[in-house]
Amino acid sequence: MPTPSPFANPIFCAIDRPDLPGALALARALEGAVGGLKVGLELFTATGPDGVRAIVAQGLPVFLDLKLHDIPNTVAGAVRAACTLRPAMLTLHAAGGAAMLRAAVEAAGPERPWLLGVTLLTSLGPADLAATGIAGPPEQHVLRMAELCAACGLDGVICSPHEIAPLRRRFGAALRLVVPGIRGAGDARGDQQRTMPAADALALGADLLVVGRPITAAADPRAAAIALLAGLPRAA
Ligand code: C5P
Numbered sequence: 455m456p457t458p459s460p461f462a463n464p465i466f467c468a469i470d471r472p473d474l475p476g477a478l479a480l481a482r483a484l485e486g487a488v489g490g491l492k493v494g495l496e497l498f499t500a501t502g503p504d505g506v507r508a509i510v511a512q513g514l515p516v517f518l519d520l521k522l523h524d525i526p527n528t529v530a531g532a533v534r535a536a537c538t539l540r541p542a543m544l545t546l547h548a549a550g551g552a553a554m555l556r557a558a559v560e561a562a563g564p565e566r567p568w569l570l571g572v573t574l575l576t577s578l579g580p581a582d583l584a585a586t587g588i589a590g591p592p593e594q595h596v597l598r599m600a601e602l603c604a605a606c607g608l609d610g611v612i613c614s615p616h617e618i619a620p621l622r623r624r625f626g627a628a629l630r631l632v633v634p635g636i637r638g639a640g641d642a643r644g645d646q647q648r649t650m651p652a653a654d655a656l657a658l659g660a661d662l663l664v665v666g667r668p669i670t671a672a673a674d675p676r677a678a679a680i681a682l683l684a685g686l687p688r689a690a
Pocket of ligand 1: 519572
C-alpha cells in the first residue's frame with residue numbers, strides 16, 4: 455500500500471519542447487511553483503540523457519515520461535539505463551503486457567522510481583479506441599490495463615481525470631494515480647479529449663497532476679503555475 459504522496463505540490467509541469475536552454479530556463483522559472491517537471495519524448499529525443507541529467511540537476515523531481523513499449527528484454531535494458539538518470543517516476547505502456555511490465559519492475563531494482571503504466575492516452579476517445587480494435591468504453595480498457603499494472607507490481611498508472619473515481623473504487627490507495635488531461639474552463643483543449651479542471655481531478659483522488667500547455671503556453675508560465683496552485687484545495 456503506497457504511503458501518502460511525498461509531493462506537497464501536486465503539479466508536475468510537462469516541458470514539451472525540443473531545446474535544452476529553453477527547457478532549463480522554464481525549469482528555473484518554475485522552481486517553487488510546481489512539485490516537479492515532466493520530461494517527455496520531445497525533449498528526450500532532442501537532447502538525450504544529457505538533457506535529462508541537466509534538468510535533474512536543477513533540483514526538482516523529474517518524471518521521465520518515456521512511455522516504454524517493446525519486448526521485455528529491451529524494456530528491461532531501457533529501464534536500467536533510465537534509472538541511472540535518477541528520475542522520480544518513469545512510464546511504460548501497460549499494453550506491453552505482463553512479461554514486459556514484470557521485466558521492468560525487476561530491472562528497476564528496489565531503489566526505483568515510481569514505475570507508472572500508461573493505461574490509455576488521454577488524447578484517445580471511444581472512436582479512436584474502437585479503431586484500434588479494442589471493444590468497449592475507455593473506462594473498461596483503463597481498468598483492465600490498471601489491473602495488469604497492479605498484478606505486475608507497478609507503483610501506479612497514468613489515467614485521464616474521468617477514470618480516477620472508478621480506479622479509486624477498484625484499487626483504493628494501492629495504486630498511485632498520475633493524471634494528465636488537465637484543463638480549466640478557459641484553457642484550449644488542444645489534442646486532449648478526456649479533460650477536467652485541476653481541483654476536480656484532485657478532489658476525485660488524483661495523486662499528481664501533469665499540466666503542460668496551460669502553463670507552458672501562458673505568457674508568464676510561473677504566474678500560471680502559481681495561479682493554478684492557488685486554486686487547489688491542498689495548496690498550502
Ligand atoms: O499540454 P498538456 O497539458 O496536454 O500535456 C499533457 C502531458 O501529459 C503531455 O506531455 C503528454 O505527453 C502527457 N500524457 C498525456 N496522456 C497520457 C500520458 C501522458 O497527455 N495518457
